[in-house]
Amino acid sequence: MAHTPQPPDADGGAGTVPGPADPGPPGPDGTRTDEQEPGRAGALGPPSWLALAFLLPALLFLGAYMLYPIGFSVYRSLWDAPGTTFVGIDNYIRMFTNPPTFVALRNNVVWVVVAPIVVTVAGLIFAVLTERIRWATAFKLVVFMPMAVSFLASGVIFRLVYEQDPERGLANAVITTVQDTVAPAGDYPDASPRDGSGVEPADGGGFRLGAEVTPGDEPAMVPLVGIAADDLPGAAEPARAPEAPAGDAVAGTVWLDFTPGGGGTEGAVDPEERGLPGVGVRLVDADGATAATTETADDGTFAFEGVAGGAYTVELDPRDFSEPYAGVTWLGPTVVTPAIIGAYLWVWAGFAMVLIAAGLSAIPRDALEAARVDGATEWQVFRRVTVPLLSPVLMVVFVTLMIYVLKIFDLVFVIAPGSVQADANVLAVEMWRVAFGANDQGLGSALAVFLLVLVVPAMVFQIRRFRRENS
Amino acid sequence: MTEHAWRLRGGVAVAAAGALLAAGCAPGDGGAPGGGDLQGVQLKVAAKWTGVEQDNFVEVLSAFEEETGATVEYEPTGEDTGAYLGPKIEAGEPPDVALLPQPGLLEEYAAQDALVPLSGDAAAALEENYTDYWSDLGSVDGEPYGILLKAAHKSIVWYRPEAFDAAGVQPPQTWDDMVGTTASTLSDAGETPFAMCGASGWTLTDWFENVYLSQAGPDKYDQLTAHEIPWTDDSVVDALETMAEVWGEGDYMAGGTDGAVQTDFPTCVTQVYGQQDAAMVYEADFVAASAAEAGATVGDTAQAFPFPAVGDAAPVVVGGDIAVAMSENEGTQELLAYLASPEAQTTWAGLGGYLSANSQVQPDAYTDEFTQQLSQTVLDAGEDVRYDMSDQVPSQFGATEGRGMWAVLQDFLRDPGDPEATAQELEDAAQEAY
Numbered sequence: 001m002a003h004t005p006q007p008p009d010a011d012g013g014a015g016t017v018p019g020p021a022d023p024g025p026p027g028p029d030g031t032r033t034d035e036q037e038p039g040r041a042g043a044l045g046p047p048s049w050l051a052l053a054f055l056l057p058a059l060l061f062l063g064a065y066m067l068y069p070i071g072f073s074v075y076r077s078l079w080d081a082p083g084t085t086f087v088g089i090d091n092y093i094r095m096f097t098n099p100p101t102f103v104a105l106r107n108n109v110v111w112v113v114v115a116p117i118v119v120t121v122a123g124l125i126f127a128v129l130t131e132r133i134r135w136a137t138a139f140k141l142v143v144f145m146p147m148a149v150s151f152l153a154s155g156v157i158f159r160l161v162y163e164q165d166p167e168r169g170l171a172n173a174v175i176t177t178v179q180d181t182v183a184p185a186g187d188y189p190d191a192s193p194r195d196g197s198g199v200e201p202a203d204g205g206g207f208r209l210g211a212e213v214t215p216g217d218e219p220a221m222v223p224l225v226g227i228a229a230d231d232l233p234g235a236a237e238p239a240r241a242p243e244a245p246a247g248d249a250v251a252g253t254v255w256l257d258f259t260p261g262g263g264g265t266e267g268a269v270d271p272e273e274r275g276l277p278g279v280g281v282r283l284v285d286a287d288g289a290t291a292a293t294t295e296t297a298d299d300g301t302f303a304f305e306g307v308a309g310g311a312y313t314v315e316l317d318p319r320d321f322s323e324p325y326a327g328v329t330w331l332g333p334t335v336v337t338p339a340i341i342g343a344y345l346w347v348w349a350g351f352a353m354v355l356i357a358a359g360l361s362a363i364p365r366d367a368l369e370a371a372r373v374d375g376a377t378e379w380q381v382f383r384r385v386t387v388p389l390l391s392p393v394l395m396v397v398f399v400t401l402m403i404y405v406l407k408i409f410d411l412v413f414v415i416a417p418g419s420v421q422a423d424a425n426v427l428a429v430e431m432w433r434v435a436f437g438a439n440d441q442g443l444g445s446a447l448a449v450f451l452l453v454l455v456v457p458a459m460v461f462q463i464r465r466f467r468r469e470n471s
Numbered sequence: 472m473t474e475h476a477w478r479l480r481g482g483v484a485v486a487a488a489g490a491l492l493a494a495g496c497a498p499g500d501g502g503a504p505g506g507g508d509l510q511g512v513q514l515k516v517a518a519k520w521t522g523v524e525q526d527n528f529v530e531v532l533s534a535f536e537e538e539t540g541a542t543v544e545y546e547p548t549g550e551d552t553g554a555y556l557g558p559k560i561e562a563g564e565p566p567d568v569a570l571l572p573q574p575g576l577l578e579e580y581a582a583q584d585a586l587v588p589l590s591g592d593a594a595a596a597l598e599e600n601y602t603d604y605w606s607d608l609g610s611v612d613g614e615p616y617g618i619l620l621k622a623a624h625k626s627i628v629w630y631r632p633e634a635f636d637a638a639g640v641q642p643p644q645t646w647d648d649m650v651g652t653t654a655s656t657l658s659d660a661g662e663t664p665f666a667m668c669g670a671s672g673w674t675l676t677d678w679f680e681n682v683y684l685s686q687a688g689p690d691k692y693d694q695l696t697a698h699e700i701p702w703t704d705d706s707v708v709d710a711l712e713t714m715a716e717v718w719g720e721g722d723y724m725a726g727g728t729d730g731a732v733q734t735d736f737p738t739c740v741t742q743v744y745g746q747q748d749a750a751m752v753y754e755a756d757f758v759a760a761s762a763a764e765a766g767a768t769v770g771d772t773a774q775a776f777p778f779p780a781v782g783d784a785a786p787v788v789v790g791g792d793i794a795v796a797m798s799e800n801e802g803t804q805e806l807l808a809y810l811a812s813p814e815a816q817t818t819w820a821g822l823g824g825y826l827s828a829n830s831q832v833q834p835d836a837y838t839d840e841f842t843q844q845l846s847q848t849v850l851d852a853g854e855d856v857r858y859d860m861s862d863q864v865p866s867q868f869g870a871t872e873g874r875g876m877w878a879v880l881q882d883f884l885r886d887p888g889d890p891e892a893t894a895q896e897l898e899d900a901a902q903e904a905y
Contacts, residue, residue, distance in 0.1 A: 082582075082583045083561065100873070100874070164726060164729060164730050164733050165726060165730070167746075190661060192658075192722075194659075225658075225659035225660075225661075226658060226659060226661055226722075227661045228637075228660070228661030228662065229637070229660075229661065231661060258659050258660050258661070259639075260637055260639075260660075261636060261637060261638075261639045262638060262639015262640065262656065262660075263639060326727075326729070329729050329733070331733055332729065332733070417670035417732075417733050417734075417735055418670040418671050418672050418735060418872050418873070418877065418881070419669055419670045419672070419732045419733065419878075419881040419884075419885075420670075420733075421872045421873040422872075422873030422874070422878050425873060433871065433872065433873070436551065436553065436554035436557060437551075437553070437554070437866070437871050437872065438866060438867045438871055438874075439553055439557050439579065439866070441557070441561070
């Protein structure tokens with residue numbers, strides 16, 4: 001360049017690189033330069049063969065790795081699975097009559113509608129809020145960090161986060177902890193009645209003795225099983241059958257009717273069996289009203305004194321047997337797609353935030369100030385000034401995300417367990433599965449072409465935008 | 472890229488070490504004359520094995536290199552052998568010998584003319600060393616293509632002896648015992664009987680195969696595999712009903728029904744041996760590796776019993792990798808003949824982590840008692856051993872995530888209420904795939 005004297009700044013300082021190496025069409029406003037550039041290129045720029053030579057590596061690369069694969073996919077999609085018979089558009093017909101494709105298509109629609117909006121909104125909120133806090137950079141760094149994690153790794157992380165077992169899945173751990181604080185689980189959630197003992201499940205998860213008792217009867221024995229001996233409260237003592245109660249009393253024992261290591265008589269209190277302490281026992285009269293309540297002692301015995309005559313039912317309090325809340329089945333067939341979108345949000349919110357924050361810093365402060373001086377509330381400023389001024393950036397973020405979302409693969413593939421892969425299916429996963437799992441590269445190519453067709457409008461939109469902005 | 476290179480380098484180092492070993496103690500009774508009639512020949516073998524499995528296989532290969540002078544290069548295919556080989560075949564550059572994890576692939580490739588039939592010593596070795604069932608399995612239209620090289624015993628139920636002791640139960644002999652006494656006593660003792668690996672569909676097909684093979688017998692098993700009888704057959708419905716005796720009891724499965732469907736393999740093994748949330752887990756001999764990872768000692772705190780008999784005889788279902796020739800290059804058939812020989816497989820058995828389906832490999836070739844027992848059950852079952860059904864049927868039906876058997880059985884695990892409807896769904900899926 002040094003030996004080629006530059007002409008006086010004919011562009012008026014626009015700073016554009018002289019055009020010979022730029023094969024793109026001239027801008028729409030280029031009427032003036034249009035006339036100048038061919039002349040300039042001929043006189044001052046390198047000859048066009050040289051330009052071509054410099055472009056050649058890029059063109060070859062694009063051709064070999066972009067155009068040829070696209071062309072070949074289209075061609076391959078017209079052949080059958082082994083690639084030996086020409087089938088025309090048969091693969092495309094099969095694709096659209098195949099139920100898994102519909103599920104994939106439906107999920108893709110959900111993804112494209114929901115994910116970009118959610119991520120853009122989250123990015124906007126983060127960007128606007130971080131403008132006002134002190135440790136904005138630190139916060140941005142943290143939010144942006146997931147972008148540095150590979151999708152596969154993010155998928156693995158969220159596979160664990162969404163694990164059903166609250167001891168391993170973070171999401172359910174949080175939910176169940178809150179739930180347990182509000183409504184704690186019972187001491188004996190796994191308990192079930194010993195078969196053939198006359199104990200039956202009652203409404204609400206408790207148990208009741210099938211046979212009615214009257215004061216002065218033999219003790220009411222309530223054998224339960226299904227509780228691991230290790231899970232008994234430390235206070236539990238060897239179970240004991242109470243002595244025959246007095247004429248106005250009802251007594252009995254609630255105990256774990258399982259001798260560790262097996263053996264023992266079913267339905268009888270054996271030496272190594274322990275009582276269940278702290279179980280609420282209710283005496284219900286013939287009208288269904290509660291006559292008395294008590295709790296079992298450490299050896300599992302309970303007694304009601306001074307009971308009026310008549311027939312009663314012995315019931316155990318459901319609260320002692322309530323199961324702990326198991327949390328949400330995140331990876332079940334119904335919520336798996338929203339759950340994966342949640343993981344996507346975690347990854348991409350930082351990207352949206354950074355772009356939007358950059359746009360935000362470019363907004364003229366005086367517009368905001370003017371609005372505030374005119375008495376607009378912060379919400380009004382945000383709604384009427386900030387967002388409209390930001391809309392070009394929001395659009396870029398939104399459309400970029402849309403393109404990425406259409407080809408979503410890794411998160412779905414990694415997060416959804418095998419049993420719900422069919423419910424979480426998206427087009428890219430379906431394409432991979434058909435092409436390399438079922439080894440039908442014809443149908444797989446057809447799916448790939450379909451995916452390409454879906455992405456094209458968003459790409460065209462994006463390219464147009466860039467052009468308009470650069471002009 | 473670098474990892475790959477390292478791995479290869481590691482493989483070469485092990486091969487070299489193996490060559491030294493083999494040179495030191497070669498029995499010298501091989502049929503091929505020493506000095507190498509395949510000097511300078513280069514062969515490529517592709518299989519999915521990595522780590523110790525790969526090292527052992529490379530060691531077995533090195534004895535062949537020693538004997539013949541050929542160089543054998545091992546290529547790991549990754550988990551999905553089909554996805555690895557497909558493009559290679561398409562590009563016309565397949566490895567000389569490939570280990571296919573499914574006979575379904577064998578048929579597929581044979582139909583595409585991507586395989587070379589066994590001939591000469593290789594065909595003779597298959598004929599001599601294997602029962603007719605295995606010869607048939609590796610054949611397409613009467614033409615022999617494949618040799619079952621490395622078997623996986625899929626009729627084992629793993630259990631935690633500690634849990635069995637706490638409940639005072641013994642390993643059951645029959646299915647009824649297992650579901651009746653064993654499971655219900657464990658449940659009474661507060662131990663969840665089973666961990667299920669429902670998210671990994673293949674484990675569910677393995678359940679079905681064992682129950683079906685034992686209940687309906689080997690003949691029906693073959694007919695169903697070939698889709699000569701429909702899946703709506705009464706025998707299928709019966710098998711599903713039998714399975715529902717476990718699958719229908721949410722209390723019998725760790726995490727209940729929801730948990731069972733969501734748990735994948737090997738997490739279910741961890742539930743038994745790591746978290747101690749369940750007492751038994753059904754899967755193949757390779758559970759041993761996962762159990763050890765979960766902190767159990769195989770043979771001590773992790774033990775196994777044969778899948779109990781549902782019908783007259785206990786089932787023996789075997790899976791495994793089938794060696795095929797994919798090129799006509801010199802040495803390919805010789806290599807296959809060597810791999811099919813009792814000598815090679817006895818060497819391999821001594822290295823561990825290996826089970827042979829070869830009738831000439833004696834149980835005492837194995838170093839540990841557990842594998843000896845497995846080998847004995849395979850030999851005892853003789854012609855009644857069956858290969859994993861889901862791997863024999865078209866892969867779209869038997870081995871694809873979210874499709875066919877996997878998906879239908881997962882739905883059945885979710886709700887085992889209607890075996891007839893499930894049988895119908897299986898039939899519909901099969902219709903589409905065959």
